[in-house]
Amino acid sequence: MPDLRIGERGESVIDYMTEHLGGFFDLLKDILNFGLRSVYDLLTALTPVAMVVVLVVIALLATRRVLLSAGLGLGLLLIQSMDLWPETMQTMASVVVATVVALLVGIPLGIWSAFDPVVRSVLRPVLDLMQTLPVFVYLLPTILFFGVGDAPGLVATIVFSVPPAVRLTQLGINQVDGETVEASVAFGASRGEVLREVQLPLAMPSIMTGVNQVIMLALSMVVVAGLVGGAGLGGVVVNAVQGLQIAASIEGGLAVVVIAIYLDRVTSALGGQGRAEPSWWPRRRAAAPTRTVTAEPVPVA
DSSP states (O other): OOOOOOHHHHHHHHHHHHHHHHHHHHHHHHHHHHHHHHHHHHSSSHHHHHHHHHHHHHHHHHOOOOOHHHHHHHHHHHHHTTHHHHHHHHHHHHHHHHHOOOOOOHHHHHHHHHHHHHHHHHHHHHHHHHHHHHHHOOOOOOOOOOOOHHHHHHHHHHHHHHHHHHHHHHHHTTTSSSHHHHHHHHOOOHHHHHHHEEEEEEHHHHHHHHHHHHHHHHHHHHHHHHHOOOOHHHHHHHHHTTOOHHHHHHHHHHHHHHHHHHHHHHHHTTTSSSOOOTSSSSSOOOOOOOOOOOOOOOOOO
């Protein structure tokens, strides 16, 4: 079989994009960096202890588990005791930005593919490629496009995190009972109303599972982001490995574990998994049954 020189052709495409689309990549880099700075400033607006309290309250409201929330709070305080709070907030900012972008891309594509078999057949191999292609293969072009820093790692994280959002959104919508959809149409609901009022609410558990998976995949890329100059816990781990600093690598890895457990428990609870129903949690009161007054028959004289 003749040599198709796929690698050389791909390199030519990347060189062409680098030369002619430099302005677009610079704009995209500025937007991503602005998002990272904004989220980081928001996360560091309070003192570390105050932020831990806020995060514990969020965990308590989401999971309704006192012991779990207290344990998560102790884990966050452990990060503060290791002097890794700024790096942790940088990692959190990267995860938040990557997750938001991945969901803004993935959920609409999932909805589209759920209703269009052609789109679904086109997206399937693309998503397979995004999930199975080694991340370092497309990390190198991102370095050429965006330079060393936070942007290339963030773009690679987004590419790696989009597939679960697409697949689980499509799965959730396609699993909605067809009779329920037909009933809503029979009552006069339009296609948009069916999607908004019936299919998306019923598909929400699957969509929230996709959100959870997107966050976990984004967090798993922190070390890769550190390899290309990204700030945060990934940089701490990479520098520790390069300098053979065992203590620093243990602390950095432990901080990543704490953040992963926190994000996993909170997002899973928001999706309805692992949420407790304690007796102290306020519940809605059932509406009092309305009493029907029946008029007594009037006797006929």
